[in-house]
Amino acid sequence: MSFLVLLLAVWIEKFSALRQRVQRDGGWLRELNKLEASPRWNDRPWLVLMVMVLLPVALLALLLWVLEPVAYGLLALPVHLLVVIYSLGRGDLLAALGPFRDAWRREDLQAAAHVAKRDLDIEADDGEQLLVRVQGHLLWQAYQSFFAVIFWYFVLGPVAALSYRLLALTAEHSQNPGVAERAAQMRHAFDWVPVRLLAASFALVGNFVAVSRVMLHELLNWNISAADLIDKVGLVAGEIPKPVAGPDGINSLDRLWELLLRAAVLWYAGFALWTVLA
Template identity: 75%
Template structure:
């Protein structure tokens, strides 16, 4: 059922607005901010994370346990699909780059810096650094918003996918530094395997030798962040040249997007083969 769910999630995400309507984090974030600011919990970040992540996950596990035996699991199918859709990243990564792409294509570095800060939260000291950060943003958001989610869903089901998204929300939206640090530590552990699997996929669909040189030194490095690793591997696989203003710079974003699409097709082909073998 996992492969069918992943196919349905992609079709719904691409051809409907259900994702935007369903991905509502306001209630959960209010509870997060209330608990991390509470005097009883301000020094207990682990307890806050346990309450806000384990409780929803436990309720989901209980619901699936009840629904799975009914009608050969057909009642559980929509729950799986909705959880995967909710667990995907927030916003449309490619569409979000549109204003930046337009400004950069015109060679308007000032406008590019403005829209990057406004839409992507990215600031830089110069144009070259700005484009590099946007490239990194594209790779990281695609990884954490899609690849990490489908990896954990296919491996361990909707409970793992939901856990990853809630942990990511805590790490990104938390206001208590201790809680954010703990959430980032747990997320780093969640990211360790899928980010290396995606880097290996980049090698298969891109420049194998260049990615191999990167992975040779970083494969077992626990301390390198997932964002740094995926940026290094992605740029090496796509053979990204030095940043340039104008249409030449936009080509690098198109090249990275094409690399991500090929990697996604490779993953889905792998999921299909694995499903058939089982």
Template identity: 75%
Template sequence: MSFVVLLLTMLIEKFSGLRQYLQRDGGWLRELHKLEASPRLATKPWCVLAILILFPVAVLGLLLLVLQPVAYGLLALPVHVLIVIYSLGRGDLLEGLGPIRDAWRRGDLQAAAHVSERDLGVTAESGEQLLEKVQSHLLWQAYQSFFAVIFWYFLLGPVAALSYRLLALAAENGKNPELIERAQQLRHAFDWLPVRLLAASFALVGHFAAVSRVMLHELLSWDISAEQLINKAGCAAAEIPAPQVGPEGVASLDTLWALLLRAAVLWYACFAVWTLLL
């Protein structure tokens, strides 16, 4: 059923706006900030994470346990689809890059710096650094929004996919430094395996030798962050040249996006083969 759910998710994501209506985090974030501000829990970040993450995923697990035996699991299918869609990243990645692409194509570095800070939260001291950071943003957001979610869903089901997204929300929106640190530690553990599999996928669909040189030193490293690793592997696989102003710089973003699409096709092909073998 996992492969069917991933196919349905892809079709719904492409041809409907369900994701925009489903990904409503306001209530969960209010509870996060309320628990962070609680005098009893302010110094107990693990308790806050347990309440906000373990409780929802436990309820989801019980619901699926009840629905799975009914009608050969057909009642559980829509729940799987809804959870996977909710667990995907927030916002439209390509739409968010649109204004900076236009500004960069015109060679207007000031406008590019303004829209990148406004839309992406990316700032830099120079145009070259700005483009490099936007490239890194594209790779990281594509990974954490899509690849990490479908990996954990296919491996362990909707409970793991939801856990990943709730951890990401806690790490990105928390106000308590201790809670943010704990959430980032757990997320780092969640990212360790899928980010390396995606880097290996880049090698297969991109420049194999260049990615191999990057992966050789970082394959088993616990210290390098997922964002750093995916940026190194992605730029190496796509053979991204030095930053340039104008259409050439925009072309580097298109090259990275094409690399991500090829990796996504590879992952879906592997999921399909695995499903057939089982």
């Protein structure tokens, strides 16, 4: 059922607006901020995480435990699908990059810097650094929005996928530094395996030798963040040249996107093969 859910999730992502209707975080974020603002919970970050992350995933696990035996698990299928869709990243990555791409193609660096700050929350000291940061943003957002979620769903099911997204939301939106720090630590642990698996996938669909050189030093490095690792590996795997203004700079973003698409196809082929052989 896992592979079927992943196929349906991709189809819905491309051809339906269901994702926008499912991904409503307002109520959950209000409860998180309300809990953090309470004097009783202000110095208890682990308790906040237990209530806002562990409790929802425990309720999901209980619901699935009840539904799995009914009708050969068919009633659990829509729950799996909704959880996976909710757990995917927020926003449309390619649409958010659109204004930046237009400005960069025109070599209007001032406009590119403005839209990068407005749409992507990215700032840089000069044009070259700006493009490098946008390239890193593309790789990181694609990883955390899609690859990390489908990895944990396929390995451990919807409970793990939901846990990953709730930890990510907590780390990004928490107003309590202690809560945000602990959520980021737990997310880092969640990222350790899938980000390295994606790096290995880049080696298979990109420049194998260049990726191998990077991974030789970073494979077991616990301290490097997932964002930094996928940035370093993605740029060498796609053989991205030095940043330049104009169409050539936009071509580097296209090459990174094509690299990500090839990696996604490789992952789905692996999932399909595992499903057949298991």
